[in-house]
Amino acid sequence: MSEFEWRLRGRCYRLGHDVPHAGGVVPNWVITGRHFDAADIIPHLFEETDPGFHERCKPGDIIVAGRNFGMGPKMNGYIAMQALGLGLVCESMPFLAYRAAIGCGLRVMTDCVAVTEFCESGDELEVDFRDGYFINHTRNITREYPPVPDTLREIIEVGGNAGWLKRWWAERQGATLR
Amino acid sequence: MAARAAERGAFNRRAAAQWGVRHFFDVGRGGHGHIFPMETGMLLPGMFYFDNDRHSTNAGAIGAFGFRMGAEISRVLATGTNWVMTPKSVRLTIKGRLKPGVHARDLGFHIAASLKRGALRLNFDYRVLEYAGDLDQFDLAARAALCSSPTEMRAYGVFFPPSEAILAHARRHARQPFTPVFPDADAHYEAEAELDVSALEPQVALPGGVQNAVNVSEVAGTRIDHAFIGSCGSGMYEDMIEAARYLKGRSLAPGVRLFIAPGSEQSMKQLAAEGIVNIFLEAGAVMLPPGCGPCNDAVIGPVHSGEVSISTAANNNAGRFGAKDAKLYLGSPATVAVSAIAGHIADPRSIEASDIRLSRREAA
Numbered sequence: 412m413s414e415f416e417w418r419l420r421g422r423c424y425r426l427g428h429d430v431p432h433a434g435g436v437v438p439n440w441v442i443t444g445r446h447f448d449a450a451d452i453i454p455h456l457f458e459e460t461d462p463g464f465h466e467r468c469k470p471g472d473i474i475v476a477g478r479n480f481g482m483g484p485k486m487n488g489y490i491a492m493q494a495l496g497l498g499l500v501c502e503s504m505p506f507l508a509y510r511a512a513i514g515c516g517l518r519v520m521t522d523c524v525a526v527t528e529f530c531e532s533g534d535e536l537e538v539d540f541r542d543g544y545f546i547n548h549t550r551n552i553t554r555e556y557p558p559v560p561d562t563l564r565e566i567i568e569v570g571g572n573a574g575w576l577k578r579w580w581a582e583r584q585g586a587t588l589r
Numbered sequence: 590m591a592a593r594a595a596e597r598g599a600f601n602r603r604a605a606a607q608w609g610v611r612h613f614f615d616v617g618r619g620g621h622g623h624i625f626p627m628e629t630g631m632l633l634p635g636m637f638y639f640d641n642d643r644h645s646t647n648a649g650a651i652g653a654f655g656f657r658m659g660a661e662i663s664r665v666l667a668t669g670t671n672w673v674m675t676p677k678s679v680r681l682t683i684k685g686r687l688k689p690g691v692h693a694r695d696l697g698f699h700i701a702a703s704l705k706r707g708a709l710r711l712n713f714d715y716r717v718l719e720y721a722g723d724l725d726q727f728d729l730a731a732r733a734a735l736c737s738s739p740t741e742m743r744a745y746g747v748f749f750p751p752s753e754a755i756l757a758h759a760r761r762h763a764r765q766p767f768t769p770v771f772p773d774a775d776a777h778y779e780a781e782a783e784l785d786v787s788a789l790e791p792q793v794a795l796p797g798g799v800q801n802a803v804n805v806s807e808v809a810g811t812r813i814d815h816a817f818i819g820s821c822g823s824g825m826y827e828d829m830i831e832a833a834r835y836l837k838g839r840s841l842a843p844g845v846r847l848f849i850a851p852g853s854e855q856s857m858k859q860l861a862a863e864g865i866v867n868i869f870l871e872a873g874a875v876m877l878p879p880g881c882g883p884c885n886d887a888v889i890g891p892v893h894s895g896e897v898s899i900s901t902a903a904n905n906n907a908g909r910f911g912a913k914d915a916k917l918y919l920g921s922p923a924t925v926a927v928s929a930i931a932g933h934i935a936d937p938r939s940i941e942a943s944d945i946r947l948s949r950r951e952a953a
Binding site for chain 2: 484486505506507510511514562563572575576579580
């Protein structure tokens with residue numbers, strides 16, 4: 412899995428504190444309608460606060476959020492972020508939101524104290540989710556934050572829970588064949 | 590909806606057969622997944638298990654722990670395990686005894702409201718709530734009732750140290766050996782609080798959430814159309830008996846429909862054998878199959894736009910039973926039963942209750 416790109420470089424997309432999953436990340440109907448296909452969700456990512464976000468973002472861009480991001484245990488928004496090649500860095504997330512993001516294979520770091528004070532939307536950022544480096548090239552700021560824990564890395568590397576299970580199954584089939 | 594449900598049922602039966610699932614409980618075979626395993630001795634004190642749903646917190650009633658996995662339950666089904674981050678624990682010490690007519694569910698609503706007001710300085714988010722203090726007054730059903738509202742306040746687990754009565758129930762029904770667990774004397778809690786419950790009045794949660802609880806007197810007289818008794822929080826045998834004590838020999842108010850869903854097939858059989866089902870039917874109530882009732886996506890017994898409901902559902906968030914503009918109140922099984930008779934929200938102490946003896950031996 413050495414080819415997995417743990418370091419992202421792209422533009423900052425900064426959000427405030429207490430952005431809920433329902434309404435703040437994706438419209439509530441995406442959640443209640445149980446939409447889990449990235450293609451279905453992507454057009455609606457941040458739709459209620461920033462229509463057209465999905466057309467402006469590029470792979471490698473990094474969402475930087477404040478405290479208590481993504482309230483709720485739902486996966487829908489992280490499915491879209493992962494498929495778009497985005498990363499997520501926030502000051503804090505409820506544990507279940509973090510768990511959902513990991514399960515979707517999103518490159519995510521939480522507990523990044525005061526990170527929203529070190530960037531503005533549009534800044535050029537570089538974040539290494541494996542070693543915890545946060546570099547703002549526009550403002551020449553470097554910070555070190557808690558990286559993705561070792562035990563969770565393999566889930567992200569294979570694209571989340573679904574990918575992890577596929578690999579587990581493939582390995583198991585392989586073992587059976589031998 | 591019906592077609593999708595049929596398709597899902599067919600898939601589940603196929604999968605269970607194909608994968609050799611030994612404990613597969615089809616419709617009519619088990620009941621509510623957060624209730625019948627405790628009643629039938631599958632879930633025992635000291636057990637840890639993974640569950641898909643957040644109301645697995647009910648396991649704390651018997652002294653076990655059900656860890657909610659959500660969609661990640663698929664990994665557990667495949668591999669038998671998953672990664673977890675140990676939640677912190679908070680402890681709430683109960684002081685005093687509930688007055689007659691006041692139910693454990695009322696206390697659950699009151700705890701939620703106290704958290705919201707800041708009167709209880711505890712954070713439940715991804716925490717395990719451990720109860721302590723005067724707990725012997727709470728039987729298995731009351732303990733399950735006390736697991737419900739804290740879950741709505743985002744508790745990840747709830748735990749009761751099992752009493753002698755709970756252990757006796759477990760020993761009688763156990764399908765395998767078990768070892769109960771208790772808090773260590775030097776256990777660490779993130780925070781602790783005490784709550785005197787001796788003056789508590791019956792509570793009603795106003796529409797919007799369990800944390801909106803007020804004394805029943807504040808909303809008594811509110812006209813209702815719809816009522817429901819059941820759910821993971823109030824679906825046990827004892828809850829049904831509590832409702833029957835008020836409904837015996839009485840009729841529902843004109844224009845009120847009452848749905849009753851016992852939590853397990855075992856309870857339903859017992860209630861039928863004891864004539865309790867007949868008390869409900871004579872009153873004009875509708876018996877639903879054991880399970881969630883309207884509380885799960887309003888598959889059965891929904892409300893219409895503008896209607897008013899009082900129920901023992903897990904929560905009363907807008908749209909829980911269908912129409913988003915319906916007004917959903919919550920109360921204890923006694924308060925819901927009495928309100929359904931009166932045609933408006935009413936204090937259960939306003940009418941006389943019949944003396945129906947609990948036949949289940951473990952009842953407190």
